[in-house]
Amino acid sequence: MSLPEAVGNRIRELRKAKGWTQEQLAESAGLHYSYIGGVERGDRNISLETLEKIINGLQVTAEEIFKFKEDSEYKRALDEHITLVSALNAEKLISITKITREIINSFHKSQN
DSSP: OOHHHHHHHHHHHHHHHTTOOHHHHHHHHTSOHHHHHHHHHTOOOOOHHHHHHHHHHHTOOHHHHTOOOOOOHHHHHHHHHHHHHHTSOHHHHHHHHHHHHHHHHHHHHHHO
8 A cells, every 4th residue: 555545544534533524624624525535545645735734624643644553443443532532622631531541440440
């Protein structure tokens, strides 16, 4: 798989984890929806400026775009979690982190 195809697949994964259509991502990134389709298929050789628009539109870090892993239910769930919390402000993210920590601790306690 070429790099444009891998990046396009990753953009599609992150978009779907957000529950967005190509049109919604295009609007958020300031691009045309048909262009997003071409990017996701790996048909477009996009510039770094365009990639930055897509990253900002998805509200993820640049690092997230280049996290290529084996496709799995775990990965999809993790992507969805990252996407959900990435748009939160620091105060809300701290609250979510505390709640998540409590839930994980309760899982560990119930396994013992």
